[in-house]
Every structure is written in structure tokens, then in C-alpha cells.
Amino acid sequence: MWNIDTKYREEFQSTFERLYYKMAVLKKSRPLPNIALQKIKESLSVEWTYNSNSIEGNTLTLQETQMVLQEGITVKGKSLREHFEAKNHEKAINYLFSIVDDSYEIRAIDILSIHSLVLNMIEEDFAGRIRNGGVRISGANFVPPNANKVSDFLDELIDFVNTNPMQLNDIELATIFHHKFVWIHPFFDGNGRTVRLAMNLLLMRKGFPPAIILSNDRKKYYEALNQANNGNYQKLMLLMCQAQERTLNIYLSSLPDNDYDFQEISNIVNEPNSPYSQEYVSLLARQGKIDAHKEGRNWYTTKKAIEDYIENRQRKRNIS
Ligand SMILES: Nc1ncnc2c1ncn2[C@@H]1O[C@H](COP(=O)(O)OP(=O)(O)OP(=O)(O)O)[C@@H](O)[C@H]1O
Ligand SMILES: [Mg+2]
Incomplete structure (x- = not known):
């Protein structure tokens, strides 16, 4: 199952190099001015929450998400559930930041904890629990595996990212993890939000800022996953690289005397x-x-x- 076709690689060589170069520049320049850093982190937290929840159908806008998270405001006309989804997602991000340094090895318990935070107060019965029945993904070109196989597949995937037998780079690894995870579809609901958090644990522990899949790209994202189901990672890799590059650029632009004039x-x-x-x-x-x-x-x-x-x-x- 984990034999990955890496024919995308040649095309992405220079992009990978550029991303690693940028990450190295960032690492070298740390610590950034504290206030600037805190500001970026907060605004990325809002963006990440808005985009990931919006992909899933949450109707809060970026600005409304900001008001809910940073000002504690309740938005008229938006459901309680949508408010919970925003707050839960922010808590899950904070959880990631709290474990990122010492979580060199990804553990199943981390993923269950993330999922549990994502669905807290919303779908209490399923929060932090692997599914015990079948699921379908609308618009997908496959049916996720039978529930009795989920736990083994998930262990296999976690082992794959921890041992990295194909010696993939961090971006490749996060991309494959992202796809295989939603292919397994371990939960009844919240798979997308959980994986978009968990993949960033892989990236952040290596010093990358979080990669944020934009809600505007939802259609491209779903197409890319369908292609990945057929073993073709080109599109998903491109989307992931673009997401990673965007946040790298945001950090780099905040450096004093940077020459990233976007x-x-x-x-x-x-x-x-x-x-x-x-x-x-x-x-x-x-x-x-x-x-x-x-x-x-x-x-x-x-x-x-x-x-x-x-x-x-x-x-x-x-x-x-
Ligand atoms: N064709 C596909 N193949 C594999 N995975 C897919 C496909 N289409 C969508 N997905 C994944 O399934 C996720 C949806 O699963 P689920 O509804 O459990 O998650 P969610 O968090 O509730 O919603 P969302 O993922 O939309 O935020 C998508 O976000 C995407 O990651
Ligand atoms: Mg859903």
C-alpha cells in the first residue's frame, strides 16, 4: 500500500530546494522580533481556522472568524456549531504548538487528541474515536476501507511517517501523509480538518511554518486528492508547495531588510x-x-x- 510513485519529483526539485532555502533563512534569522512573530502567529491561526473550516462548509468569513477568536464576539445569524468549530480549531492549533517540540515521533494518541478537540461539544459521541462503520466521501472516486481495517492502516501510516523508508523530504512526507490519511478516512467526520492540522505537526517540527490549504482552492484540492487516489501526486504536491511557500513568504517578509518584495x-x-x-x-x-x-x-x-x-x-x- 505504501509504495509511492515519485515521478512528480523531477518537476519539483527546484521548488523543494527553494522551500528549504527559505526555511533555512528563517531559522538563521530567529529569533524574530517578538511582537512581529506573535502577530503573524495569531493572524495565521485565524487564517488557518477560517480556511479549514470553510472547506468543510462553515460559513463564517475570515473577518467573522477573527472577531469570534480574538474578540470573543458572537456573530448574528451564524449557528452555535459554527462558533464552536472556530474555537475548537483554534484550541487544536494551540495544542499542536504545545507538543511540536517534543513530538519528534508522531503518535496515534496525538491524532486522536487533535480530532477530539476538533469535534468537542459538536459531535461528542465521535470525538477522538475511530469509526466503527462504513463512510463515503461525496465526489470521491473511491470508497474508504472497511472499518475493521482502519486501525491497522492508521498504525501503518504512522509507522511510515516515523521511519520514512523512502527517505522523502518533509514536504513530500506531509503530502503523502495528508493523502493516505483521508484515503483511510479514520473518522466518521472531521477527517479533513484533522489531517490539515496533523500534517502541520510533521512540517512544524522541522521548522516550517504551517501550510494552509486555501478555501478558494477547494475544488482544486478535491481534484488533487482524486488524482492521488490514482497514484498521481503531481497536483497535490503543487498545492502543498504553494501553501508552504505562502506562509514562508509571510514570515520572510517580516524580516528586517529582507529582499522579498512581493x-x-x-x-x-x-x-x-x-x-x-x-x-x-x-x-x-x-x-x-x-x-x-x-x-x-x-x-x-x-x-x-x-x-x-x-x-x-x-x-x-x-x-x-
Ligand atoms: N476524492 C477524495 N479522495 C480522498 N479524500 C478526499 C477526497 N475528497 C475529499 N477528501 C478528503 O475528505 C475530507 C472530508 O472528510 P470529512 O467530512 O470527514 O472531514 P471534515 O473535516 O468534516 O470536512 P472537511 O475535510 O471538508 O473540512 C476533505 O477535506 C478531504 O481532505
Ligand atoms: Mg465533514
């Missing part, structure tokens, strides 16, 4: 004398060929990222 693509290409078209640069961004990330519906990149890409391509041409 701007909307339209701003860069609309400068007088810009030799690039918006379509071309957007395509490079979406394909993960340049250092870029998405905020809302817009892509952000740096002039340097575009220049580096062009120069690199020129060099390759000259060689061949």
Missing part, C-alpha cells in the same frame, strides 16, 4: 518597460515555476523571481 503580478507587469505579459507570468506562478503565492484571488511574486526564472531558462538554452 507584489501583485499586475503591478509588476504594468510597470513601464516591463517585458512580461500578465498571462505569461500568471501561468508561471500557477505552475509553480516561479517563486509566487496567492492571496485571496490574486497572485503575488517579486521582480527578482521573474528575472531569475528568465535568466535560468536562458542559461539552460545556452547549455543545450
Whole structure:
């Protein structure tokens, strides 16, 4: 079951290198100014909660989520359940931060604890409990395994990420974990939210900031999972790399004297004398060929990222 087809690898080599480079820059520059760090952490916590719950159907907006979490406000017209989901998710994030240093090995109990926090006060009967019956995922191209196999599969998956027999890098490992986990679908509900938390335990313990799958990308995310079910990890890997790069960039931009001047693509290409078209640069961004990330519906990149890409391509041409 855990024989992973790594044919995506060649295409992602330079992206992986860039992510590791950025993480190293971040690590070297720590400690960041405390206030700045705290601010980023809080705003990522809100974003992460908003996006993960929104993927699952929660209708609180980003701003409403911020009000619920940071100001303790109750939003008119939104259900009690939706409020609980936001608060629960924040508690689960705090739990992750509390165990991230000493949880070198992922344990089943950590995953059950995360799940239990996610469904606390909402689905008490299922919180922290592995399913004992069949489930279906609507829109999926497969049926998750029989309930009596779940526990063994889960142990196998945990063993896989702890022993890492294929020597995958941390991003690959988190991506495979993400997919295999929802393939197993260990719980009746809350699998998505739980895995989007647990995969970040894998990344955060290695010094990466949390990777946040955006609600705007929900359709792409589900398609990517369907492809992964067929053994093709290309799309999911791209989504994960983009999610990781976005939060890395957020941290890097907060460093004093950083040269990560991210701007909307339209701003860069609309400068007088810009030799690039918006379509071309957007395509490079979406394909993960340049250092870029998405905020809302817009892509952000740096002039340097575009220049580096062009120069690199020129060099390759000259060689061949
Ligand atoms: N085609 C698919 N193959 C495998 N997993 C899938 C597929 N489509 C969706 N999933 C996963 O299943 C999750 C939904 O499972 P479940 O409803 O138990 O979780 P949830 O937390 O309640 O909701 P959500 O995951 O939407 O936040 C999705 O988030 C996604 O991670
Ligand atoms: Mg659900």
C-alpha cells in the first residue's frame, strides 16, 4: 500500500530546494522580533481556522472568524456549531504548538487528541474515536476501507511517517501523509480538518511554518486528492508547495531588510518597460515555476523571481 510513485519529483526539485532555502533563512534569522512573530502567529491561526473550516462548509468569513477568536464576539445569524468549530480549531492549533517540540515521533494518541478537540461539544459521541462503520466521501472516486481495517492502516501510516523508508523530504512526507490519511478516512467526520492540522505537526517540527490549504482552492484540492487516489501526486504536491511557500513568504517578509518584495503580478507587469505579459507570468506562478503565492484571488511574486526564472531558462538554452 505504501509504495509511492515519485515521478512528480523531477518537476519539483527546484521548488523543494527553494522551500528549504527559505526555511533555512528563517531559522538563521530567529529569533524574530517578538511582537512581529506573535502577530503573524495569531493572524495565521485565524487564517488557518477560517480556511479549514470553510472547506468543510462553515460559513463564517475570515473577518467573522477573527472577531469570534480574538474578540470573543458572537456573530448574528451564524449557528452555535459554527462558533464552536472556530474555537475548537483554534484550541487544536494551540495544542499542536504545545507538543511540536517534543513530538519528534508522531503518535496515534496525538491524532486522536487533535480530532477530539476538533469535534468537542459538536459531535461528542465521535470525538477522538475511530469509526466503527462504513463512510463515503461525496465526489470521491473511491470508497474508504472497511472499518475493521482502519486501525491497522492508521498504525501503518504512522509507522511510515516515523521511519520514512523512502527517505522523502518533509514536504513530500506531509503530502503523502495528508493523502493516505483521508484515503483511510479514520473518522466518521472531521477527517479533513484533522489531517490539515496533523500534517502541520510533521512540517512544524522541522521548522516550517504551517501550510494552509486555501478555501478558494477547494475544488482544486478535491481534484488533487482524486488524482492521488490514482497514484498521481503531481497536483497535490503543487498545492502543498504553494501553501508552504505562502506562509514562508509571510514570515520572510517580516524580516528586517529582507529582499522579498512581493507584489501583485499586475503591478509588476504594468510597470513601464516591463517585458512580461500578465498571462505569461500568471501561468508561471500557477505552475509553480516561479517563486509566487496567492492571496485571496490574486497572485503575488517579486521582480527578482521573474528575472531569475528568465535568466535560468536562458542559461539552460545556452547549455543545450
Ligand atoms: N476524492 C477524495 N479522495 C480522498 N479524500 C478526499 C477526497 N475528497 C475529499 N477528501 C478528503 O475528505 C475530507 C472530508 O472528510 P470529512 O467530512 O470527514 O472531514 P471534515 O473535516 O468534516 O470536512 P472537511 O475535510 O471538508 O473540512 C476533505 O477535506 C478531504 O481532505
Ligand atoms: Mg465533514
